[in-house]
Amino acid sequence: MLLQFKQEEEFFMDPQRCIGCHACEMACAECETNGQTPMVSVDYVDRYYTPQTSVQICMHCEDPACAKVCPADAIQKDEFGIVHSANTARCISCSNCVYACPFGVPKKAEPMQLMIKCNMCYDRTSVGKKPMCATVCPSGALWYGTREKMRELRPNSTPVNTFRFGKQSVKTKVNVMMPKGSTELVVD
């Protein structure tokens, strides 16, 4: 088997299924590229009212705002649609990407003052493995595989990758699972 990026496999998120266990964060932090810092975040929505948590990974936008606002051209999208973490040689630590991302993904890592974000476990996905977070997620809130398999597994859900923020529409590589028949997720 040729070890390469499997273009037929996609990332599917279903935040509703998140049980707040943080296995994804801890597994992500194991990656030496991140230096023990997770690139995925899990947070309570409001613990007073509910145990609901929300998980956020980089959505890998088709036209990534983070890359567009980067004055140093440090953020690149590759041929597979992966939006990579800032090139450390170019990043000038301006935080434009941190403010621009509609999903709140990029972080400025102290003390290096460099932007870091999820690159969909490029070290794993580029050799045909699944991203670590989606491999360990015990509830299926994060899942990686083919669209066909996902359809078979979750017949009542539809993957959506169009998000509307006000008048702006953002298309992403990562899908969010919505009730069957949905076509977009309206955020505002």
Add this chain to the structure above:
Amino acid sequence: MAKLSSSEEALTTQFGPHLNYPPREGYPGRDEPDKIVETHCCFCGMQCGIKLLVKANKVVGFEPWEEFPFNEGRLCPKGVQRYLQNNHPDRLLHPLERAEGTGFQRTDWEHALSRTVSEIQRIQSQYGPDAFAMLSGVSLTNEKSYLVGKFARIALKTRNLDYNGRLCMVSAGAGNKKAFGLDRGSNNYSDLKHAEVVMICGTNVSETFPTLTHWLWQARDNGAKLIVVDPRLTPIARTADLHLPIRPGRDSALYGAILHQLVKHDWLDHEFIDNCTSGFDETAAAVKDYDLDWAERVTGISKEKIMRAAEWWGRAKTSFLMHARGIEHHSKGVENVISCINLVLATGRIGKPYCGYATITGQGNGQGGREHGHKCDQLPGNRDIENPEHRRYISEVWGIDEKELPGKGLTAYELMQAIHRGEIKGLISICFNPVVSLPNNNMIREAVEKLEFYCAIDFFLNETAHYADIVFPGSLHEEEEGTVTTAEGRVTRIRQAVTPPGEARTDTEILLELARRLGAGKHFSFGTSEDIFNELRVASKGGTADYFGITYEKIEKNMGVFWPCPSLDHPGTPRLWEDRKFKTPDGKAHFNAVSYRDPGEVTDAEYPVILTTGRVVSQYLSGTQTRRIGRLVDQYPEPLLEIHPKLAAQYGITDREIVRVVSRRGSAEFPAQLVETIREDTVFVPYHWAGKKSINQLTSGHLDPVSKIPEFKVSAVRLEPLGKRAPLPKQDSLQPSGGSPGHPSPKPPPVHELAQAPKESAP
């Protein structure tokens, strides 16, 4: 052995818990491991498959094991971090001996072993063989569980052996034996896939068995309705189709009321009831008065919800009912279990595809460990120590005269009470931390202080071992070969990834050496773990938990084998009861009538609030392992008092205010966490912590009359707000902003440098 030899603080400084974080760049050699070992997680009963990466005899990381059929790579945070128990600064590396005033001093194996043996002999000759007791646990493999049972009966010659499954599986075991004549989940989880209704009772699946969540969602994706019975809106209850927020201690009232509706609406499988069961009429008669009004009053659940649950359950063609400690940790644990089983039997939905019933075993080897004889009333194969035929068979396998085989001993809590009364003078423990995990633990601590001699085998110095005279450094899960039996009844292989570090030895070696020195060597001539398993196979043959047809090779080839597996050509039994031949004497499944009664302690004017306890996702049991792993501690650093805002308002309690919680047995202070996700009459505190943070100072010693499980889930307490806010826990160090990424590795001095070896062995 009297009071602690040093202060708790000093012992904690020396022996931890210290927090282990991996270095920022990961452990050296992780990218080029010497070997990748396919084994299992060391924590809960799911026993998820995991690959450990080994470099230079150290576990340096993990990889998901996607081929293992139960979890397919999925893990919870404990599983992800489980490798950090290896290579840990708190690891015990050599034997220790109590040193007055200074804690412990290093000693050598010869002295530790000879002193232990001479103390055992002294105590037993002075007070009788049963005055020396043993406590064990079901994080141990099947081999070690079997070995402990044999060791206690033949080498120690004591009847007083029990195990921490007494705090875990015994209510389910007793209930299953009454109903089915056999103690195992009736189905594996693949029967969840197309169940129309899934009812989970008293089980916080997403925090205690997170990888089971996938299986529940799989059922729901195929259209299943999920019913969750829990006093709290847990993460799994949040997404359920129906959440029944039951008042703690009223479980059998709910299931009795549902049975009442099944009978009333004739949602019954008469063919199954008539041909395959006994006791239905008495059981139905016992619930004839349990109408919806009564049930609403007793359980605190609206009658509409109870009716909806009954109707969903009653009308379904397929279903799966699961329960766990939430209904089992009660003075009515067995009654709660059989009241659930009655619902399964009444609808005849068992022994068929997508018709399931199972308790969700809590501990790693909670299933296998409760079958092979380190329980006070049990012999291997889940045999009964008081059954003459069973005694005869095991005596033959062990090559002893049946008269030499001790009888039934005391259960764990009763055993501690006997120590407290001065009837038991000596104790050896392995894999059990009763000072944290047993209820009413002020009494437990007093009991341990009265022991004339106490010897502990462990890999970290747990809080009970603080009281030990001799500590043997034993082995971690990844340091020995063996098998465990998962919650599904699947016997799986545990692999030795590394050998014990320093002077530590495997638990097996320690027990075998003690047996030899106690003069029982000829019965303990095992060379390998597989030798022990092969004797276990023979000892279990013909018992209900029959492993005879299971071999290491067969397990490895099939990624697990489900018992019963009575012969080498038998494929194992993933689903029980397909033949409708139950293991009861009459071959039928037994209904058991349950009349509701109140829990052991009910609220009153002095103690007006119900306290219930449980777990959080990032910690495990008494925390001996998980309170030492950095990120698991960061996620939930301290026990909090979950309280509903309306109850809090009655006392003027605000968020993070420190509240003293007081029961008849003790008190402790916790920061309040105001949440609308708990009943207004109930507060919750998780139990993983020791000392002043231990909620088990408050819990009661009310025991189930049959299973002797303590009633952890219901105590009556009062609340005393102290008017002080607890300092906020340090910022979640998982977050990259606001601090340096990664963690400095704490470097406490290694234990062996702190405690100097005596120049010579004591005589």
